[in-house]
Amino acid sequence: MLDYLLFGANILIWNVLPFLTKMCMNMVSPQHMTILRYIYGGIIASLILLFNYKKNLQLFSYKKYLYLIILLLALGSYIATHIYFYILSKYDANFVNIIINPLGILLTAFIGTVFFKEIITKQMWAGIFMIVSGLLVFFYGKNK
Numbered sequence: 001m002l003d004y005l006l007f008g009a010n011i012l013i014w015n016v017l018p019f020l021t022k023m024c025m026n027m028v029s030p031q032h033m034t035i036l037r038y039i040y041g042g043i044i045a046s047l048i049l050l051f052n053y054k055k056n057l058q059l060f061s062y063k064k065y066l067y068l069i070i071l072l073l074a075l076g077s078y079i080a081t082h083i084y085f086y087i088l089s090k091y092d093a094n095f096v097n098i099i100i101n102p103l104g105i106l107l108t109a110f111i112g113t114v115f116f117k118e119i120i121t122k123q124m125w126a127g128i129f130m131i132v133s134g135l136l137v138f139f140y141g142k143n144k
Helices: 002-024 030-051 053-060 066-090 093-116 122-143
Strands: none
Touching: 002 066, 002 093, 030 066, 066 093, 093 122
16 A cells, blocks of 8 residues: 555656746756756765665675766766756746656666566557557647
8 A cells, every 4th residue: 555655656746846847947047956956866865875874885885886887877867857957948847748758658668678678568568559649649739
């Protein structure tokens, strides 16, 4: 039951954030918004590490190249966030998310299949077809 509540909270938070971000874009540039998000995220992550240091200590001593991977992930996340905020400053939040979220699902399915050998079932293919169909309907309706 807790898992379902967490799924619901996650969906709610991720779908409200673009609208709150769009409201802030009137006061702050995309670059400042990105930097502030990472500063606050760093503070929160530091507090979590501080209170859970014994569990997380094993994670940081795992491999030598782990720091490089984390750095690349952080850099990629920073760039993607900055691009997202820039796009969000130019377009409506609902338009941006209706495009980004389904394309993210398609990209995740592609990467999982090609690089991690995950299997796409018939039901998943049906979902992919519906996503692509939904995007086509959305773009066709937006152009009219």
